[in-house]
Amino acid sequence: MSIDSAVGKLRAADRDMRDDPPNSIKAKDDVLEEYQPIFQFQEIGELTKQEFKDFLLFENNRHWTGLHRKRSMMTEDMDRLRDGLQTLVNEEKDLASRVQTAKEQVDGMGKATISAILVTAFPDKYGVWNNRSEEALKQLDVWPDFERGSDFGHRYVRVNDVLLNLSNELDLDLWELDALLGYVVKYDEDQQETIEDTEATGEFVKERHLHQYLINHWEQMEFSEEWEIYSDADDPEAGVEFSTGIGRPDILLTHTSEPKVCVLELKKGSTSDRAVGQLLRYVGWVRGNLKDLEGVSPNADVEGRLVVNEPSEKLEYAISVVPELMLYEYEMQVTLNQSA
Template sequence: MSEAFERATERIYDALTGPKPVQVEEIIASRSEVIERFGPLFTPEQVRKIEEHEFTSFLHFRNNKHWSGLDRSIPSLTSDMEELREGLACLVDPSEPLAERATAAVRHVKGMGKATATAILQVARPEDCGVWNSTSAHGLKALGVWPQFERGATFGERYARINEVLLRLADAVGTDLWTLDALWGVVDEKEGPSPNLEFDGESGEEGEEINDEVSGGEAAARFGLEQYLQEFLRDNWGKTELAGEWSLYAEEGEPEAGFEYPVKVGYIDLLAEHREEDRWLVIELKRGQGSDGAVGQVLRYMGAVRRELADGEDTVEGLIIAHEASDRLRYAVGETSSVGLQLYDVDFHLRREGTGS
């Protein structure tokens, strides 16, 4: 057993036996209820006749009580119910090797990403299959037990390796895979910031100072308009100027892998690859007036990409996108050739119905 694995089990055991947030306790307590409700639905026999409303009910957090955001893919997943049924039948068939059926499922079903596929596997085979999503990936990387993959490994081959680690960790701390998955949120809090928790105008991880020039009401209104900036850029990437050269990073089984991409030292807001050259772009979003601390943050993520993703002579660049830029940020970016700065505007218009203006 490696030292990294021993340290990881100690951290997870501390999270398991120590005080936990109420929401984590509720997730752990819901295990039997959710598995008893949806487990019988995800059998090789049942998925071949599964109805759309039965399948989509699982994807809503209010029903699975564990994973939020799965319902975003409902339109894609259910666009062809026959293909979905065939893909699910392949995914949950225990007679086939895990790596092969997981790969076949994500290739067969449009919108079937790693978070959805492995959540289904967890409910279908709770003793055998763990969950691979951004949170668990970050936890494994932060604890130093993220497995290495052969170049060109399929989605299923990568998942099978990750699942082996999850099984070993669960066994080492004496818990089940459902509970282990719930604990990543606790481990994340101890290892580093969770995604979407850093807001300009408040004291944050990078020590950004409060912007006194914006009143509380104005700041709240601005945040209300801008809180979906990250999702907007993801969903409208093709309409941005950046899309001419860059595409959001994608992996087999996860076409939106570049959104909140987990690395050992945190989560990258958006990660992109150059369309023609061996270049990576780390994008850090600042919803208000960015400070010079953002430069250190993006440099940290650039270092993670260089170590965890980039090959050989790949170039790794950074970009800070903010609503406003302080002099401190402008000066810092000016001294760092590998990091750029862009500002954005939020427009809000009202028009009378039928006037067209």
């Protein structure tokens, strides 16, 4: 797909999005008014731990849901964090080097957090690189090629060049472009069904709630005894909604001691057996792209696990004939204790 074709699709999507703008668009001015000043070079020396943690929460930035997960790690040494952020927003220095330095200096800071800070500080200059925007660029066939051996900083510059090009063609700032890219990320029919509200009690109201719960409490899950969330040099949580270009698996896992990879898909409520086809699609993609997974053996075994609340008989039959797939049930309990 050419850049012109991508721009045409984005223009059409933008018209649809404006009919019912997402919160990230509605709240843009308020968010930038509050947080843009604190990420300017001359102000970062006064940045407090609470201010930074507050920005990472979706309820405050109104745009990104997963930034807060590494907040304790990033704020453990506030002097290092302030130094890293001052380097990141110092426009007198080369973009690639300051992005690379900030990432190396601040533990837990990956591409999503770095680019969220940059677009907040300079929404006309720097775009967002996270798994969602990467998936959109891949689906639009404008994802850039990287030079072999290029570091994170130089890869971000290549991604930002594409985002700037789209931004200029669409006459949107990079904050709104990121919202638009999120809007155009397509899900198959089963994924669309899983984000519908459910009337049944005892279930997670949305699949995303289950997803966020598992990520936030991974160390408490039985899975964590043998599996960890995939990470790479660009992002300590690269396996969360991993970008493939054919959809985003909920969680990509690697085994802690064996050459094995697992695709974990989460579904709420009673799940159709069509979910098996979706999971097989992701397993097949991972199996065909093992060489591109950092730190993973190109001969690794790949399996899939489907986590549901109510496995239907059809689903159980469908998954029983695929040895690489396993089915799990989740249970949710709520306990009310009278206060003293």
